[in-house]
Amino acid sequence: MEWFADSDYWLSRLVFQRALAAVYLVAFLTAALQFRALIGEKGMLPVPEFVRRTRFRDAPGLFWPYYSDRLFALCCWTGAALSAALVAGAADRLPLAVAMAWWAVLWVLYLSIVNVGQIWYGFGWESLLLETGFLAVFLGNERTAPPVLVLLLLRWVLFRVEFGAGLIKIRGDRCWRDLTCLYYHHETQPMPGPLSWFFHRLPRPLHRIEAAASHTVQLVLPVLLFTPQPVATFAAAAIVLTQLWLVLSGNFSWLNWLTIALALSAMNLSHLAAPPAHPPPSPLWYEITVIAVTGAVLVLSYRPARNLLSRRQQMNRSYDSLHLVNAYGAFGTVGRMRMELVVEGTDETRPHEGTVWREYGFKGKPTDLRRLPRQFAPYHLRLDWMMWFAALSPAYARPWFGPFVQRLLENDRDTLRLLAHNPFPDAPPTHVRARLYRYRFTTWRELRTTGAWWHRTFVREFLRPTRLSR
Structure with a gap:
């Protein structure tokens, strides 16, 4: 033929x-x-x-x-x-x-x-x-x-x-x-x-x-x-x-x-x-x-x-x-505001108003305000992407966010490998929490004066301080 x-x-x-x-x-x-x-x-x-x-x-x-x-x-x-x-x-x-x-x-x-x-x-x-x-x-x-x-x-x-x-x-x-x-x-x-x-x-x-x-x-x-x-x-x-x-x-x-x-x-x-x-x-x-x-x-x-x-x-x-x-299809709707989940832990026995919370760093998604976003594609950071969806609606996080927090409280090695920074390298935290922030890109003036690529504003608690059940 x-x-x-x-x-x-x-x-x-x-x-x-x-x-x-x-x-x-x-x-x-x-x-x-x-x-x-x-x-x-x-x-x-x-x-x-x-x-x-x-x-x-x-x-x-x-x-x-x-x-x-x-x-x-x-x-x-x-x-x-x-x-x-x-x-x-x-x-x-x-x-x-x-x-x-x-x-x-x-x-x-x-x-x-x-x-x-x-x-x-x-x-x-x-x-x-x-x-x-x-x-x-x-x-x-x-x-x-x-x-x-x-x-x-x-x-x-x-x-x-x-x-x-x-x-x-x-x-x-x-x-x-x-x-x-x-x-x-x-x-x-x-x-x-x-x-x-x-x-x-x-x-x-x-x-x-x-x-x-x-x-x-x-x-x-x-x-x-x-x-x-x-x-x-x-x-x-x-x-x-x-x-x-x-x-x-x-x-x-x-x-x-x-x-x-x-x-x-x-x-x-x-x-x-x-x-x-x-x-x-x-x-x-x-x-x-x-x-x-x-x-x-x-x-x-x-x-x-x-x-x-x-x-x-x-x-x-x-x-x-x-x-x-x-x-197929993409971006049928476009968000006007960027919401981000910030996950934090503490090694204090009882969290209080003056508790020092330390942030977990992610490889791709914005957390550190002074960190320029990195290029990872075509490699796919699955956890970072799902964190973005979780910030849009708790429904996206329901199947996996609880197990994720549990593994942070255990300092699970495989889970920590998905992150860029573990603030508790020697012993696991006693409590973990998650907070929702609004992120926006800084202006030219803000970038020159602060060196920060992002500015963020606290919105609400996403997950109250949580510890492992005994």
């Missing part, structure tokens, strides 16, 4: 696969370095308890019927090793079936992690990685020309990511319609980066231009991805540029980098490097498999497509336990 493949996308596929493998690598490393405190056997939300109350068909994976921290760590480090090898191009010279199996193993490993990750893995970029990773299984390697159907399915993913985000903004917060959301967003986003303070201090007319550009990129350019070249390449290149702008302005885990990888798959880069001369024809079994998978994805796309057209559009939702075709 001559229509089945297009050699013009040989380099595009190569770049996409290497980029996707790099994202997989970061995702597996993130899981390996954080899971014990979050979902391990002694974690805040232990996997064994979750598995006991969940049916396999609702969260399929490798951890039924047996789970151990060693098995989970083995899955993480195996995934990291396989991903690193793919970044180096290990699958390019392998037989097609072996290369497909390699990508399939990565997908199964990460699916197993996400499906027991509970609230810690409830972010849209988890499903995006799984959906993209599933399609990558059928993209082939150097032994075949890139299959057109899979390339189109990758564009369909990118379309839903961008168009879904654009629609949720227009339908959601009024400030997106009057172009004022970016007056607040850089300050109130979940995890600001080192340049976020400077982005926030841009003149307001530039913020309005930012918002208008966002609408153009997310509501117009995705449609052009399905037009003939070179228009599709220009649209994809513009998406890449806007994603790099987002990389500079904040920390959004691997969402931006995975979106960039998807955009690169839509670009015709044949003028940069010629494909191998006369690639062999695709095996019949491979063509049949790709056609069958395409048909299945189109059927599963009905509900996500209907969601795009719905006035009650939902964002970041999976419609099946395999996360094959999902709904």
